[in-house]
Amino acid sequence: MASDNILKSPDYRAGTMALVGAIVIIAIAWGFELVGGYKPCPLCLQQRWAYYAAIPALFVSLILIASDQRRIAGVVLLLVSLAFLANAALGVYHAGAEWKFWPGPDTCGGTGAITTQAGGLLKQLETARVVRCDEAPWRMFGLSFAGWNVVSSLLLWITSLQAAFATRDPELA
8 A cells, every 4th residue: 555545544544533532631631720720530530541641552553554564463462442431331330430439449538548657647647638530520421531531432332443444454544
């Protein structure tokens, strides 16, 4: 396949859409944290792991597609899609804890252990800021950050899965 056709191939386009989408989503999360002042809870930080792993993997998959290594690219894209599906499940768990459908993990409720070093306990209590996983600090259209992560992860799951299947025969996709 000629290099100009690679850019138009369904697998490359879908992989590029997934890569750009993942970059945009993680940039938005950082923006809310760094500019908006919303501190992430432990579950929020765990939900970022899929993006941190997927972004370089998606980039590699595009290189593999461009070098006509579609079978390997398809495997990478399939793994990325599974990471986003697992991330969506983690987001559902987090959103459910926010809606009080089930309890969140103990580490999210401020019940984690505080180390007792000489004179350090009072200092830790003064500076500790508990970010709870079971309380949504922000909602838009009824969805919290965790809820929007579910939506984003499902869209990225579909897009990366579409790219994975398109690597099988890019002419037919």
